[in-house]
Amino acid sequence: MFLRSIKLAAVSVAIASSTSVLQAKELIFNNFFPPSHFIHGVMNEWISDVAEATDGRVTFIVPAGTLAPPPQQLSAVKSGIADVAMTANIFIQKQVPVLSYSSLPFLVSNAEAASVANWRTYEKFLANKAPLKKYGVEMLSVFNYSGGNLYGLEDKPIETIEELKSKRLWALPGYTANNIKNIGVSPVTGPAVKVSEVVSKGVVDAFYGISYESVTDFKASPYTKNIVQFPFAGTSTSFSLFINKRTWSKISEEDQMLIKQLSGEALSRKVGKAAANASLVALTAMELSGIKVIPGSQDLYQGLQHAAKPLFTDFVKKADKIGVNGNEMLNFFKSENAKETNNLSE
Structure with a gap:
């Protein structure tokens, strides 16, 4: 009877361990842009969509201020200071030059079109190369802002x-x-x-x-x-959105798939559309x-x-x-x- 109790206890521990990935996880999403910037609205919507799709198993908190300077977002996620962040690819151009293709001069006239094209290009040419893998992160999406003059x-x-x-x-x-x-x-x-x-x-x-x-x-x-x-x-500044690889591995495969469906091209298009709208509003105001x-x-x-x-x-x-x-x-x-x-x- 005593041995049976020990076995049952061991099974209970194993079950608890194996299902831990399904429990709610509040992740830190670092956003270095000021709160007034349009990207907060898009990312807050994405955060809500992920929480809803995963039935609250994957949720996020966004610190009131950035946890690292803009050029250090990749390092912050790699080291675990944050779980999720985005970086302008110009900040990691020396380490990962192939991610900046859509920022080369005189290619872009519309942020939404560029963002969608950016993701499709990444999927076709770079996804299997996993250019950020050695930096300890999993890529979630890429996108572009409106062009700079x-x-x-x-x-x-x-x-x-x-x-x-x-x-x-x-x-x-x-x-x-x-x-x-x-x-x-x-x-x-x-x-x-x-x-x-x-x-x-x-x-x-x-x-x-x-x-x-x-x-x-x-x-x-x-x-x-x-x-x-x-x-x-x-x-046209391009960005990468990524998650810490260790954090990603603790999320169930089911929830990983749900997050990917809300990321990738779907998020690229949303960011690009919001960027184009924000750019038009700003240009009109300046005029x-x-x-x-x-x-x-x-x-x-x-x-x-x-x-x-x-x-x-x-x-x-x-x-x-x-x-x-x-x-x-x-x-x-x-x-x-x-x-x-x-x-x-x-």
């Missing part, structure tokens, strides 16, 4: 490459900054959330590469006099405030495009190193992006 802090808009060369510039890190360096200028760089610290002090004459809503949300619009627009944006919006000159646009060519060549080489046909990958992204852009315009 050129913002002037002086009354006269910049019209030529020679004028651009004569200016003090702030540029988003990664491809945008490198594009500027290729015309012979060394820009000030830093996270978009810090841009107002530079422009408000008169350190630069212009800034380049962030989306319209970022200009307003990050308090740079009061100092902006004009916006030079290009047919395709100078860049109403008196900021002039002008089309970029052919000299300026073609000069920046020419300076961007080495970036594409370098990307293809780096993609080839991991066994991915870089040209084929970029052509696929362009094709899917064009297809989605046409669908949205119909």
Whole structure:
């Protein structure tokens, strides 16, 4: 009888252990954007959808302030400071260059189309490579924000490459900054959330590469006099959303599948659509405030495009190193992006 009791107790412990993955798990979702930024609305909806789909087995809390600086989101999740986070792929471009393909210059004109094309490209060319696996995370989705153009802090808009060369510039890190360096200028760089610290002090004459809503949300619009627009944006910041691998392994397969259904392309489209809407609202507000919006000159646009060519060549080489046909990958992204852009315009 005593032995039977011990056996029953052991079975009970085993059952409790094996079903622990089905119990409610409150995960930490770190969001480094300010609460007013549109991404909070999208991600809060995703959080609610995951909790509902899993019947409360997987829930999240979002800290009031970021647990790590914007460039350190991947490290924060890898180390377990947070369970889930997203990063601008420019922040991990040196470690994982292949994730930044959709941020290469002059590819994007619509955030929703780009986001969907981004996910489809990732699935086709990179998912089986699991580029973030060695960093201890599982990829959930990728997406893009609206494109970034050129913002002037002086009354006269910049019209030529020679004028651009004569200016003090702030540029988003990664491809945008490198594009500027290729015309012979060394820009000030830093996270978009810090841009107002530079422009408000008169350190630069212009800034380049962030989306319209970022200009307003990050308090740079009061100092902006004009916006030079290009047919395709100078860049479109791409993001990755990921979860700590250990945390992911503790979630049941059933709930993993439910989370994946709510992530991937579905979330890419939602973020892209929200980004496009937020960008339009911000642009309209800036125009109403008196900021002039002008089309970029052919000299300026073609000069920046020419300076961007080495970036594409370098990307293809780096993609080839991991066994991915870089040209084929970029052509696929362009094709899917064009297809989605046409669908949205119909």
